[in-house]
Every structure is written in structure tokens, then in C-alpha cells.
Amino acid sequence: MPPLAEPSATARARAAVLRAHDAPFVVEPVELSEPGPGEVLVRIAGVGLCHTDLLGRVPGDRVPKPVVLGHEGAGVVEAVGPGEGGGLAVGDHVVLSYDSCGLCANCRDGRPGYCARMARLNMAAVVPDGRPRAFDQAGSPVHNRWFGQSSFATHAIATVRNAVKVDPEAPIELLGPLGCGVQTGAGSVLLALSVRPGEALAVFGAGAVGLSAVMAARLVGADPIVAVDLHPSRRDLALELGATHALDGADPDLAGRLRALVPDGFHHALDTTARPDVVATAVAALRTTGTCGLVGVGGEDYRLDSTLMLMGRTVRGIIEGDAVPQTFVPRMLDLWRRGLLPFDRLIQTYPLADIARAEADATSGTTVKPVLLP
Numbered sequence: 001m002p003p004l005a006e007p008s009a010t011a012r013a014r015a016a017v018l019r020a021h022d023a024p025f026v027v028e029p030v031e032l033s034e035p036g037p038g039e040v041l042v043r044i045a046g047v048g049l050c051h052t053d054l055l056g057r058v059p060g061d062r063v064p065k066p067v068v069l070g071h072e073g074a075g076v077v078e079a080v081g082p083g084e085g086g087g088l089a090v091g092d093h094v095v096l097s098y099d100s101c102g103l104c105a106n107c108r109d110g111r112p113g114y115c116a117r118m119a120r121l122n123m124a125a126v127v128p129d130g131r132p133r134a135f136d137q138a139g140s141p142v143h144n145r146w147f148g149q150s151s152f153a154t155h156a157i158a159t160v161r162n163a164v165k166v167d168p169e170a171p172i173e174l175l176g177p178l179g180c181g182v183q184t185g186a187g188s189v190l191l192a193l194s195v196r197p198g199e200a201l202a203v204f205g206a207g208a209v210g211l212s213a214v215m216a217a218r219l220v221g222a223d224p225i226v227a228v229d230l231h232p233s234r235r236d237l238a239l240e241l242g243a244t245h246a247l248d249g250a251d252p253d254l255a256g257r258l259r260a261l262v263p264d265g266f267h268h269a270l271d272t273t274a275r276p277d278v279v280a281t282a283v284a285a286l287r288t289t290g291t292c293g294l295v296g297v298g299g300e301d302y303r304l305d306s307t308l309m310l311m312g313r314t315v316r317g318i319i320e321g322d323a324v325p326q327t328f329v330p331r332m333l334d335l336w337r338r339g340l341l342p343f344d345r346l347i348q349t350y351p352l353a354d355i356a357r358a359e360a361d362a363t364s365g366t367t368v369k370p371v372l373l374p
């Protein structure tokens with residue numbers, strides 16, 4: 001096979017580059033190649049930090065380095081690659097979500113979160129053709145296209161599948177979390193679990209994903225809505241956003257308190273902690289035929305109680321709330337505009353240069369959803 005020519009570098013960006021799992025993010029100049037067919041260059045107005053970006057902190061090569069992370073970008077289209085631009089034009093406001101191939105059976109079935117190429121397109125931090133498309137000042141390649149974007153940067157190249165056009169009147173710098181964390185929590189309740197009015201829901205972990213689930217549960221009239229977290233501030237916020245009860249995850253009698261609230265067991269549970277002990281509590285809190293959704297990434301293996309499972313209980317993994325971003329992102333934005341999904345309450349903004357502080361505040365629990373402003 002002949003050597004692949006490197007595409008010409010056109011866009012000069014500044015990006016937060018991570019060079020080792022235990023290194024600080026360094027904001028530095030990066031050259032991005034021009035967008036190819038099916039791609040768009042986006043000037044990032046704001047980008048959320050999602051817990052999944054912290055996979056970059058796991059020792060080993062699970063996330064290749066050096067890398068530009070960030071997968072909740074939102075901004076303005078600056079250039080559209082040659083060919084059919086998926087309906088996108090220069091100047092469009094877009095929210096960047098996860099990428100998918102559009103060609104596999106699940107994509108064709110309208111379930112792109114379960115795309116056969118999900119891992120390759122989102123977690124590998126490489127462009128599908130394997131060519132380097134981002135370079136540092138020394139001309140060395142930097143891994144790019146994390147979740148089809150790598151948006152901890154002033155500019156990112158996304159695809160026409162994961163760039164979702166949104167209303168230009170909305171505050172674009174705050175919309176990035178709609179592309180992952182908010183979508184995952186809200187979609188888990190509205191789409192994956194299909195929670196109905198009057199049904200009981202317990203949400204374990206009141207971070208950005210869990211609190212988005214709480215907001216969506218209030219929206220559909222679930223009752224009770226029980227949020228469980230270790231941080232008092234997050235429990236308080238859960239109550240403000242629609243939880244009917246908030247319980248301490250460290251309470252040794254958590255199972256008893258859940259049982260006291262809903263003696264027959266919950267119709268639904270959602271785990272966002274990825275902790276085996278919490279998942280066991282969540283499944284045990286279900287009624288017979290109840291369903292527990294799992295969204296946590298990177299945790300240890302879970303154990304199922306065979307007797308509980310025999311009685312019709314379901315445990316299922318959920319990617320991105322089962323959402324199709326091209327339709328669900330505008331729908332969430334519409335709900336926000338009507339005051340029904342106040343996801344902006346989760347956000348604290350930071351300059352991109354303060355990414356270390358944003359990361360520390362997210363890790364300590366002080367900030368629910370940091371949004372970096374390049």
C-alpha cells in the first residue's frame with residue numbers, strides 16, 4: 001500500500017493536550033488538517049467536561065496519548081468539507097455529540113448508540129482512516145477525534161453525523177453537555193427506560209447524568225423520584241431539580257430506607273456510579289419486573305443475585321440514553337426553553353486555560369458540570 005499523504009494543515013487551533021495519564025493538560029497550539037468529505041470544522045464556543053473524559057487519567061493505553069479529549073463541544077461551523085455537507089453550512093450553530101457509522105445494522109435501525117463501530121469512532125481518538133489529522137508545534141501527531149470531535153480546543157473537526165444543528169438564538173457556549181451527559185441522563189429516563197407518570201424511580205449518583213435523569217423524571221411525572229449521592233450539595237440540588245427524596249449513598253441502611261419509601265420496590269433504577277456495591281443495591285431495590293439501567297463507564301464487573309433476577313427483573317446497559325442526537329438534542333433544547341429541563345443549573349463555566357481547576361472541581365464534586373470556554 002502506498003504511504004498515505006498527510007492532508008494539508010489549515011486550521012491553527014489551541015487545544016488542551018494530555019501527554020500522559022498523570023500529566024497536567026497543557027493548552028498549546030495545534031494544527032488541524034482541513035475538513036474532508038463528511039466533516040466540518042467547528043469553532044468551539046464551550047465544551048463540557050464529562051466524567052468519561054477522565055478515562056484519559058486511567059494508567060495504560062486505554063486512551064492513546066498525546067490526545068485532545070473533550071466530547072461535549074458546541075460552537076459555530078467555520079468550514080464544511082467537500083461534497084454533501086449533511087445540510088450544514090458555514091455559520092450554523094452546532095452541538096457535537098457522539099459519532100456513529102450510519103451503515104451498520106444498529107445505525108440503520110435507528111440505534112446509533114449501539115453502532116458496531118462505537119468504540120473505534122469514539123474512544124480510539126483516531127480518524128477512521130488512521131491518518132494523523134492534528135499536529136503539535138514540533139509537527140508530531142496528536143490523537144484527535146475523541147468522540148468524533150476532541151473539543152477541549154478552540155477548534156475541532158467533527159462529522160456531519162455528530163454535528164447537530166441548533167437554534168442560533170440559544171446560548172451556544174452552554175449547549176455542549178446536551179451532546180453527552182444531559183442526553184444520557186434524560187434519554188435514559190425518557191427513551192431507554194420509558195418511565196411513565198406515577199412510576200417509582202431511584203437514581204444512584206447525582207452528577208450531571210443522574211441529575212439530568214432526575215429532571216426528566218419530574219418532567220414525565222415519575223413519583224417518587226429518589227436521588228442517592230455521597231455529596232450533600234448534590235442531594236440538595238437533586239431536590240431542587242425534582243427529586244422527591246434524596247438519600248446518602250454512605251448510609252449503612254440505604255437499602256432499608258429505599259424499601260421504606262417504596263415497599264413494593266421501584267419500577268426503575270438508574271446507576272451512574274459504576275460501583276458494583278451500588279448496582280447491587282439498585283437491583284435489590286427494584287420490584288419484580290423492574291428494570292435497572294447502567295450507564296457508568298470503566299467500573300469493575302457487576303454481580304447479579306440469581307434469585308432476584310429470576311423474578312422478571314431486567315438489568316440493561318444504556319449508551320447515550322438510547323438517543324439519536326440529531327433529533328434528541330433539539331428536543332432537549334426545546335424542553336429547556338420551556339423551563340422543563342433546566343440543565344444550565346448544573347453548569348459552572350471556566351476559561352479553557354483553567355481546565356486543571358475545572359477537572360479538580362469535578363473530581364471533588366464541587367462542580368457538577370464544568371463548561372470550558374476556549
Ligand SMILES: NC(=O)c1ccc[n+]([C@@H]2O[C@H](COP(=O)([O-])OP(=O)(O)OC[C@H]3O[C@@H](n4cnc5c(N)ncnc54)[C@H](O)[C@@H]3O)[C@@H](O)[C@H]2O)c1
Binds near residue numbers: 180234
Ligand atoms: N453510558 C453512557 O453513554 C455515558 C454517557 C455519559 C457519561 N457516562 C458515565 O456515567 C457516569 C456518570 O457520569 P457523570 O458525568 O454524571 O459523573 P459524576 O462523577 O459527576 O457523577 C457520579 C456521581 O456518583 C456519585 N457516587 C459515587 N459513589 C457513590 C455511592 N457509593 N453512592 C451514591 N453515589 C455515589 C458521586 O458522588 C457523583 O456525584 C460516569 O461513569 C460516566 O463516565 C456514560
Ligand SMILES: [Zn+2]
Binds near residue numbers: 050051052071180181
Ligand atoms: Zn460523556
Ligand SMILES: [Zn+2]
Binds near residue numbers: 103
Ligand atoms: Zn453504525
